[in-house]
Amino acid sequence: MSEVKYFNPRSYSELTTLFSQLPKGFQTVAGTTDFIPAARRGVKYPVALLDISKVTELREIKEENNRISIGAAVTMAELVSNELIINQCPVLASGAKSVGSPLTRSRATIGGNIANASPSADTAPVLLTLNADVHLLATDGTTRQIPLAGFFLDYKKTARKENEIITGFSFPPPGPAAWTRFAKVGQRNGAAISVANMSMILKKDGDRCDDIAVAFGAVGPVPLRAASVETAARGTIFSDQFITACATAVQQDISPISDIRGSADYRRHVAANILARALTDAFAQGGVK
Amino acid sequence: MSYKDKKFRIVGKPMPRHDAWEKVLGNTSYAGDHEIPGMLHVKALRSAHAAARLIAIDTSAAEALEGVEAVLTAKDVPHNETVTKFGQTHTVGGFEGLYRVLADKKVRFYGEAVAIVAAETPEICDEALKLIKVEYEKLEGVYDPAEALKPGAYLVGEDESNLVCQYKIRKGDVTDGFSRADVIVENTFTVPQVDHAYMETECGTAWMGEDGIITIRASTQVIEHFRGIAEVLGLPQNKVRVIAPMVGGGFGGKEDITVETYLALVVYKTGRPCSMVWTREESLICHGKRHAYKMHYKTGVTKDGKLVAQQVDILSDAGAYVYLSPWILLYSTVKAVGPYDVETVKVDSRTVLTNNTFASANRGFGGAQVCFGYERQMDEAARAIGMDPLEFRRRNYLHQGDAMATGRILENAVETEATGIKVMEMLGEKTVSDKPNIVIGQGMASSMMSYGRMTFLHDTSRSYVSIELDGSVVVRCGVQDIGCGQTSSLASIAAEVLGVDMEDVTVFFGDTSLTPLAGTTTATRMLYMSGNATLKAAKAIRDNLLDKASKHLAVPVAELDLVNHQLVVESAPERNMELEQLVKLCASDGVELFNLAQFNAPAREFMDFTSGQGQVFADFTFGSHAIEVAVDTDTGRAEILKYVACYDAGQAVNKLSAEGQIEGGAVYGLGYGAMEGIQYDRGKTLNPDFATYLIPTSMDVPEIETDMIESGGGLGPFGAKGLGEPSSVPSAPAFVNAVCDAIGKSINDLPATPEAILKALES
Numbered sequence A: 001m002s003e004v005k006y007f008n009p010r011s012y013s014e015l016t017t018l019f020s021q022l023p024k025g026f027q028t029v030a031g032t033t034d035f036i037p038a039a040r041r042g043v044k045y046p047v048a049l050l051d052i053s054k055v056t057e058l059r060e061i062k063e064e065n066n067r068i069s070i071g072a073a074v075t076m077a078e079l080v081s082n083e084l085i086i087n088q089c090p091v092l093a094s095g096a097k098s099v100g101s102p103l104t105r106s107r108a109t110i111g112g113n114i115a116n117a118s119p120s121a122d123t124a125p126v127l128l129t130l131n132a133d134v135h136l137l138a139t140d141g142t143t144r145q146i147p148l149a150g151f152f153l154d155y156k157k158t159a160r161k162e163n164e165i166i167t168g169f170s171f172p173p174p175g176p177a178a179w180t181r182f183a184k185v186g187q188r189n190g191a192a193i194s195v196a197n198m199s200m201i202l203k204k205d206g207d208r209c210d211d212i213a214v215a216f217g218a219v220g221p222v223p224l225r226a227a228s229v230e231t232a233a234r235g236t237i238f239s240d241q242f243i244t245a246c247a248t249a250v251q252q253d254i255s256p257i258s259d260i261r262g263s264a265d266y267r268r269h270v271a272a273n274i275l276a277r278a279l280t281d282a283f284a285q286g287g288v289k
Numbered sequence B: 001m002s003y004k005d006k007k008f009r010i011v012g013k014p015m016p017r018h019d020a021w022e023k024v025l026g027n028t029s030y031a032g033d034h035e036i037p038g039m040l041h042v043k044a045l046r047s048a049h050a051a052a053r054l055i056a057i058d059t060s061a062a063e064a065l066e067g068v069e070a071v072l073t074a075k076d077v078p079h080n081e082t083v084t085k086f087g088q089t090h091t092v093g094g095f096e097g098l099y100r101v102l103a104d105k106k107v108r109f110y111g112e113a114v115a116i117v118a119a120e121t122p123e124i125c126d127e128a129l130k131l132i133k134v135e136y137e138k139l140e141g142v143y144d145p146a147e148a149l150k151p152g153a154y155l156v157g158e159d160e161s162n163l164v165c166q167y168k169i170r171k172g173d174v175t176d177g178f179s180r181a182d183v184i185v186e187n188t189f190t191v192p193q194v195d196h197a198y199m200e201t202e203c204g205t206a207w208m209g210e211d212g213i214i215t216i217r218a219s220t221q222v223i224e225h226f227r228g229i230a231e232v233l234g235l236p237q238n239k240v241r242v243i244a245p246m247v248g249g250g251f252g253g254k255e256d257i258t259v260e261t262y263l264a265l266v267v268y269k270t271g272r273p274c275s276m277v278w279t280r281e282e283s284l285i286c287h288g289k290r291h292a293y294k295m296h297y298k299t300g301v302t303k304d305g306k307l308v309a310q311q312v313d314i315l316s317d318a319g320a321y322v323y324l325s326p327w328i329l330l331y332s333t334v335k336a337v338g339p340y341d342v343e344t345v346k347v348d349s350r351t352v353l354t355n356n357t358f359a360s361a362n363r364g365f366g367g368a369q370v371c372f373g374y375e376r377q378m379d380e381a382a383r384a385i386g387m388d389p390l391e392f393r394r395r396n397y398l399h400q401g402d403a404m405a406t407g408r409i410l411e412n413a414v415e416t417e418a419t420g421i422k423v424m425e426m427l428g429e430k431t432v433s434d435k436p437n438i439v440i441g442q443g444m445a446s447s448m449m450s451y452g453r454m455t456f457l458h459d460t461s462r463s464y465v466s467i468e469l470d471g472s473v474v475v476r477c478g479v480q481d482i483g484c485g486q487t488s489s490l491a492s493i494a495a496e497v498l499g500v501d502m503e504d505v506t507v508f509f510g511d512t513s514l515t516p517l518a519g520t521t522t523a524t525r526m527l528y529m530s531g532n533a534t535l536k537a538a539k540a541i542r543d544n545l546l547d548k549a550s551k552h553l554a555v556p557v558a559e560l561d562l563v564n565h566q567l568v569v570e571s572a573p574e575r576n577m578e579l580e581q582l583v584k585l586c587a588s589d590g591v592e593l594f595n596l597a598q599f600n601a602p603a604r605e606f607m608d609f610t611s612g613q614g615q616v617f618a619d620f621t622f623g624s625h626a627i628e629v630a631v632d633t634d635t636g637r638a639e640i641l642k643y644v645a646c647y648d649a650g651q652a653v654n655k656l657s658a659e660g661q662i663e664g665g666a667v668y669g670l671g672y673g674a675m676e677g678i679q680y681d682r683g684k685t686l687n688p689d690f691a692t693y694l695i696p697t698s699m700d701v702p703e704i705e706t707d708m709i710e711s712g713g714g715l716g717p718f719g720a721k722g723l724g725e726p727s728s729v730p731s732a733p734a735f736v737n738a739v740c741d742a743i744g745k746s747i748n749d750l751p752a753t754p755e756a757i758l759k760a761l762e763s
């Protein structure tokens, strides 16, 4: 067996000074909850592993200039229990809470969830509805920041270049007036991969849908914003027809396939149903949440 | 005092298991924990095709790899093929199956072992496996039992037909029965192959003992496979020893040989110790599963709820090798109409070879499949005549003294009705939904499940009990402890009879060279068989002790008892004696302080093949489960709100363990009902890991409320019945019946996944 080089920097400066030693074809890892199962299925080990899970600066959650930023190495467990997230962005805590089991959540990172780019990644629709940016750092030291909406290119393909590391995400908090929901349909309660998931951030003005962001996962090659639904909903007065229109519109946004976890038909059904349920609940609940 | 009238000190109480702490602390050494200095690692090369001709195997490159000690194929096995009467101790016709150690000439299933490699490290094994060149000629194969029965079908094995065996039962004339029915209900039910999903995969170590005995320490439910292993190696049976340490779950999956022959073969060929541990993928792909069945039920009922006719047709997928398929099918056939008194019965059943992974024993042994059939059918029939499901069952339950469809009179306790009434009472009023997308339903299921092996097998068990000079007690019994408390219950029994505490009893178990053979830990037979043997042995010692004391103190035996390490003289407590003192007295007088007892189960000849009439089982355990579910009509997800179960345990030996069995059984059956199923694409397993083969997690398991009736009417020690398998059988139909009640639609296929439920809802 060939040797795999392993790098385990503890700080941002350690990380950047390592760059010169990193061989071409290195792979960044964090919690390894996607990496290890893939290796077990026979995916080849890279020449070197860059483990960023201990980089202090990448483990921070903070608010600056009315933007929340989350380091790539923040774990799902940390998101679930972080005060800032719970208060300002509960929909992300609820997405993170739905990931795997306690064991998984204590290792799985948000950076890994997005970098891995599984269509069913549970934090992806949430970050999409939050209009989050992805922060990238290349091994030549350059950084860039791109909207997550443009990050997922195709099934498991992203805009991240081979020499880039995700350092984190940032987004404006949805604000106290927003009604939010994360919904997940899995085959069981514990440690379930989404057959469909959805995040919704909705601002209403009485019976009118003022603004809405809806994203779905596991119903197409990539996690996606439901543009047709948003168009149909924005500015519309809540009614039964409104619900039907949105549930119909979602079928244009999604393109599910059948796999071991569920059929395309089932995915189409539940995507429409969880969307309709969220909209109904959003307007049934008098105040804002 | 006669032992029968005694008030129990230990039996029937909720006692922590004697092995619990060591397990919780991680100190128990399971088969896979064992390491031997210098041991080789053994891995199997598994077939990449479900049906193929083996043209050539070239192992030379693998053999040349440094660190490889042996690469073995079929030609290296002294007797690669043996005809086994699987697990059998008494010869009858028609139950033999081919046991093939390594694939030869023709591959029958995806994952079948083609070669094994023994090397210095697991990594070298992996490298070597890649270097073995196998030339296959892909064959078409057959994957559906109905297809496999058609004339001209692809032949899975070497015989002229894929049919393994068939049975029938005839009671009266069903045509006549149906003519008296007001309503006839007909349904087809399908149930998939499922895995045992034990925590510990198949594993073990082996070495050549200094005595020249090939010794195998493996995770198994049957140490008596030493006979089969010896046959494969061409050795006398007394040259192979099998040890079963604590087993990390069996559920029937370790009833057949798994790693044992491979390990023995490596020791035989190399003389070196070795270890083999299957991966989860190997366990899920290659090892025997619960049979997939297609069952057709046609039921005739009168308006007032009497079952007048039941016609059942069962088609079982045996998979690629026979293994225990005929036995399992017989279980299903005998139990096909469940714990009900039906006026006329016609059952026909067949099991057929296909190129799917072979199927064999799995908790319930054919009982779980048919229970799904008859209990779904009971609900459908009740609905058809507009009768409450419990009321309908009550009008048809079998009672003590009634005859089954096989003509067998149920002479022992039959408390099915009491358990049925009890569970519906425990379930209570149906919860009212407060959400528009949630519908709530309730469902129940009752079952009859045998404990103990089929009576024509003339089953026996042996146990040795002795009392040491300090009053501590030893039990030696060749049981395999698969986690259900098999050894702990023997400690309870010996402690109860000899007046000591459970901690004072050491149970040596599971070693063919040191413990008297006790048979298999299968068929819910261990408490019944070895419990009785241990009871018999302990009583013999007790008799010796009391007899000596009676003479010594000149007090009649009837006034003596053994309690809390003391000989108690009831009429004169001042003359009580320490147990240790009494034991020493006996020892110096040459009174026997040990006993080796054998318990023989009631033996019968085989049932009449033409009519299916006769006695097949010694006795049955009866019980019921009831479930309340909340179904989300948006997603089809069914959340269990309440789960209750009640059994006639006969006599619980350890209340805590008995409850644990019922709870575990409920969870096991719930997986069958709600999510489990091996999926195939032309014989290739599509869900070979726990990311895709789903079993219930702690988040999916509700609080399970259990209750027990203790009729004292079982054949086990103190009137105990068996709970291991019976406790899991009615779970799936109870779940599906509850879901059907909630959605007002029928679901006749397992598993009832959210997707299946949503589909039914929208049909």
Ligand SMILES: Cc1cc2nc3c(=O)[nH]c(=O)nc-3n(C[C@H](O)[C@H](O)[C@H](O)COP(=O)(O)OP(=O)(O)OC[C@H]3O[C@@H](n4cnc5c(N)ncnc54)[C@H](O)[C@@H]3O)c2cc1C
Binding pocket: A027, A028, A029, A030, A031, A032, A033, A034, A035, A036, A037, A052, A072, A073, A098, A099, A100, A101, A104, A107, A108, A109, A110, A111, A112, A113, A114, A115, A116, A120, A121, A122, A123, A164, A165, A166, A167, A191, A192, A193, A194
């Ligand atoms: C039992 C179990 C249950 C699971 N359940 C869920 C679930 O319910 N929902 C869900 O969404 N996921 C689930 N997952 C998948 C997984 O846990 C998540 O995707 C997790 O967030 C991945 O994070 P990680 O830190 O473990 O990633 P790793 O495994 O370390 O990496 C994943 C991938 O991302 C790359 N990568 C990681 N970090 C970076 C970075 N900073 N920059 C660039 N590339 C990077 C790696 O190279 C790799 O390709 C489950 C996994 C397991 C084992």
